[in-house]
Amino acid sequence: MSRDAIMAALQRGLKRGPLPADQQAMLAARTVLHHRHLIPARGQLDLAGRVKLFAHYVEREFGTVTQLPNIAAVPQAISTYLAQQNIAPSVVVSPHPALEQIPFHASPMLQVRYGVATAHDAVSLQVAFAGVAETGTLVLPSAPTRPVKNNLLPDTAIVLLRAVDILACYEDAFDRLRLEGAMPRSVMLITGPSRSADIEQTLELGAHGPRRLHVLIIDGQG
Amino acid sequence: MLQSSEAFVGNATTAMADAGLQRALARAKPQFAKKRQAAVDKLPEFEALRDIAAGIKDHTITHLDYYLEVYANAVARSGGVVHWCSTAQDAREAVLNICRKAGAKTVTKGKSMVTEEIGLNDYLQANAITPVETDLGEYILQLRREPPSHIIGPAFHLNREQWEESFREHHTQLAPERVFHERRDILTEARGILREKFLAADVGITGANFLIAETGTSVIVTNEGNGDLTQTLPRVHVVVTGIEKLVPNIEDCLAMLRVLARSATGQDMSVYTTFSTGGRRVGDLDGPEEYHVVLLDNGRSGMVGTPFQDMLRCIRCAACMNHCPVYGAVGGHAYGTTYPGPMGAVLSPMLQGIEATQHLPNASTFCGKCESVCPVKIPLPNLMRHWREREFERHLQPTGMRYGLGLWAWFAKRPMMYRLGMRAAAVGLGLLGRKRGFFGKLPLAGGWTAGRDFPAPEGDTFFAKYVATQRNR
Numbered sequence: 001m002s003r004d005a006i007m008a009a010l011q012r013g014l015k016r017g018p019l020p021a022d023q024q025a026m027l028a029a030r031t032v033l034h035h036r037h038l039i040p041a042r043g044q045l046d047l048a049g050r051v052k053l054f055a056h057y058v059e060r061e062f063g064t065v066t067q068l069p070n071i072a073a074v075p076q077a078i079s080t081y082l083a084q085q086n087i088a089p090s091v092v093v094s095p096h097p098a099l100e101q102i103p104f105h106a107s108p109m110l111q112v113r114y115g116v117a118t119a120h121d122a123v124s125l126q127v128a129f130a131g132v133a134e135t136g137t138l139v140l141p142s143a144p145t146r147p148v149k150n151n152l153l154p155d156t157a158i159v160l161l162r163a164v165d166i167l168a169c170y171e172d173a174f175d176r177l178r179l180e181g182a183m184p185r186s187v188m189l190i191t192g193p194s195r196s197a198d199i200e201q202t203l204e205l206g207a208h209g210p211r212r213l214h215v216l217i218i219d220g221q222g
Numbered sequence: 223m224l225q226s227s228e229a230f231v232g233n234a235t236t237a238m239a240d241a242g243l244q245r246a247l248a249r250a251k252p253q254f255a256k257k258r259q260a261a262v263d264k265l266p267e268f269e270a271l272r273d274i275a276a277g278i279k280d281h282t283i284t285h286l287d288y289y290l291e292v293y294a295n296a297v298a299r300s301g302g303v304v305h306w307c308s309t310a311q312d313a314r315e316a317v318l319n320i321c322r323k324a325g326a327k328t329v330t331k332g333k334s335m336v337t338e339e340i341g342l343n344d345y346l347q348a349n350a351i352t353p354v355e356t357d358l359g360e361y362i363l364q365l366r367r368e369p370p371s372h373i374i375g376p377a378f379h380l381n382r383e384q385w386e387e388s389f390r391e392h393h394t395q396l397a398p399e400r401v402f403h404e405r406r407d408i409l410t411e412a413r414g415i416l417r418e419k420f421l422a423a424d425v426g427i428t429g430a431n432f433l434i435a436e437t438g439t440s441v442i443v444t445n446e447g448n449g450d451l452t453q454t455l456p457r458v459h460v461v462v463t464g465i466e467k468l469v470p471n472i473e474d475c476l477a478m479l480r481v482l483a484r485s486a487t488g489q490d491m492s493v494y495t496t497f498s499t500g501g502r503r504v505g506d507l508d509g510p511e512e513y514h515v516v517l518l519d520n521g522r523s524g525m526v527g528t529p530f531q532d533m534l535r536c537i538r539c540a541a542c543m544n545h546c547p548v549y550g551a552v553g554g555h556a557y558g559t560t561y562p563g564p565m566g567a568v569l570s571p572m573l574q575g576i577e578a579t580q581h582l583p584n585a586s587t588f589c590g591k592c593e594s595v596c597p598v599k600i601p602l603p604n605l606m607r608h609w610r611e612r613e614f615e616r617h618l619q620p621t622g623m624r625y626g627l628g629l630w631a632w633f634a635k636r637p638m639m640y641r642l643g644m645r646a647a648a649v650g651l652g653l654l655g656r657k658r659g660f661f662g663k664l665p666l667a668g669g670w671t672a673g674r675d676f677p678a679p680e681g682d683t684f685f686a687k688y689v690a691t692q693r694n695r
Contacts, residue, residue, distance in 0.1 A: 006306060010526055013525070013527030027285055038271060095507075116508055183300075185506060190494060200249065
């Protein structure tokens with residue numbers, strides 16, 4: 001009922017009836033064409049340039065970045081980072097194949113649990129689908145292997161990102177995502193750790209999401 | 223839903239005498255403008271993107287019936303439900319029904335101006351469902367039972383002492399002798415309290431910054447992550463939003479996002495930009511099982527085909543109020559409407575009627591700053607002028623003002639008479655005020671001279687001088 005009333009009011013305002021079939025077809029074609037609007041030039045660099053710019057923006061937005069040669073270096077990097085921050089060495093890890101390959105057994109001091117974060121998990125390890133150089137943004141689509149809670153609940157979020165997945169712009173990431181199939185239930189674009197300026201216009205980190213965002217960029221393959 | 227806009231003139235006077243508010247305004251206003259400018263300066267493409275953003279919205283609105291259909295079909299395909307609502311009452315009932323079916327006792331809420339517009343919290347409360355605001359600013363306002371004073375910085379008018387006072391009053395489960403050493407301590411306390419609410423809620427309600435027609439997706443941007451927890455943790459996610467939030471596809475949405483955060487907070491990108499499409503998928507380990515969209519009209523469709531259609535481009539960034547000298551002097555509460563500032567002065571009469579809001583389109587100096595910073599180039603001063611015309615046509619102004627305007631118009635349409643009159647006044651006042659150089663009081667200008675002196679004219683009128691220079695060339 002409301003639906004018909006809204007449609008009628010819109011068409012009255014637009015001084016026409018329902019859109020003719022040929023015009024509908026034109027609009028449908030426009031939609032699926034995925035025409036890109038003006039993309040800022042600043043992210044459109046070669047891979048090395050994109051990695052550098054991405055890291056620059058993550059750090060400007062109060063995140064931290066470590067570059068690693070391969071995933072074998074991940075356990076030690078996490079242990080070192082957590083020790084520096086004075087955080088207990090216990091991590092909930094998303095059940096993603098890329099993360100399951102990490103040789104955690106080599107670091108017995110680091111407690112690792114694969115699964116979904118609960119309110120009791122202080123640290124998570126997530127894997128990014130892509131990074132966007134334009135603004136230092138992580139692209140995190142939901143999937144059985146990439147739970148959304150792991151992006152949000154822990155105080156400290158560590159995210160693994162392959163250097164080759166650092167793209168120029170958000171459009172590049174959504175193009176890649178379309179190749180994988182339908183739109184995931186959730187796609188989070190994350191730029192830096194959680195924050196609020198609601199108290200006297202003064203920025204404080206760690207409002208409801210993670211206070212710390214640490215990105216591990218893996219340079220090589222394997 | 224505050225409805226005191228009839229009292230704007232009195233509210234404004236009170237606001238200007240409120241020392242705490244003036245302190246908050248002095249703190250906030252230069253920051254907003256400075257941050258926006260810094261972000262704009264770093265993106266050479268920004269001006270071009272404003273035109274693109276305006277174009278995307280115009281295209282969508284002129285085909286809004288079509289895109290709404292496409293959107294609703296896509297939501298249904300992803301397993302979600304669209305609830306079409308003509309009025310605020312329809313929307314309140316739709317949300318209540320969803321909550322009742324879910325057996326909800328508490329609902330968490332992400333920041334949403336549309337839920338303020340429809341007065342959702344009071345309605346849920348009256349129906350035995352407890353809404354919990356989770357945006358830090360909205361949370362403290364809920365404790366203090368105040369409406370937001372700004373559409374993106376809802377509690378910017380509060381000072382730190384007021385935060386501490388409210389937290390002590392309401393968080394009685396915590397030690398009363400605790401000390402808030404710094405702002406961070408206030409934030410940490412709110413985080414702890416709200417974390418429990420997030421985990422206990424049965425339903426999560428968010429707004430939407432954009433709706434994407436092609437994929438049936440709702441998009442929210444937050445910095446705190448509160449909206450994201452709200453839509454991730456409970457079993458049911460309800461999006462409450464207006465029909466004008468549509469854009470055709472992802473690429474259109476991304477272009478809009480490039481101007482949104484920069485115009486709002488001066489960030490290149492908000493911390494969390496979350497695209498939600500339907501409920502939990504097969505194999506997913508988290509996410510809501512149900513996904514509902516309460517799609518509100520509430521007067522918006524009636525703006526299409528009128529001069530106010532341009533207002534439907536608005537993406538609620540707040541740049542207009544952040545740069546408005548009137549908002550900067552009186553803050554948001556004085557407007558007495560859900561949406562304050564220049565965008566509110568244009569939108570509120572549409573939603574609530576010009577009779578109840580007639581002062582608001584007059585709360586502008588027409589300096590044009592709002593239009594110059596609007597990311598979708600809404601001609602705000604022009605639209606406020608349209609409302610002033612309608613106000614005049616409907617005889618809503620006081621008699622004295624109408625006569626004054628009538629008299630001025632009579633002269634203004636007769637240039638010879640106008641110049642003669644102005645010249646006589648200028649020369650006359652010049653002679654009268656020659657000694658002191660100013661007037662402390664003037665007949666018919668009591669309001670003006672109450673706050674400042676009126677300088678005595680020196681010499682001839684501008685027009686006379688202009689003509690003289692032209693002759694001498």
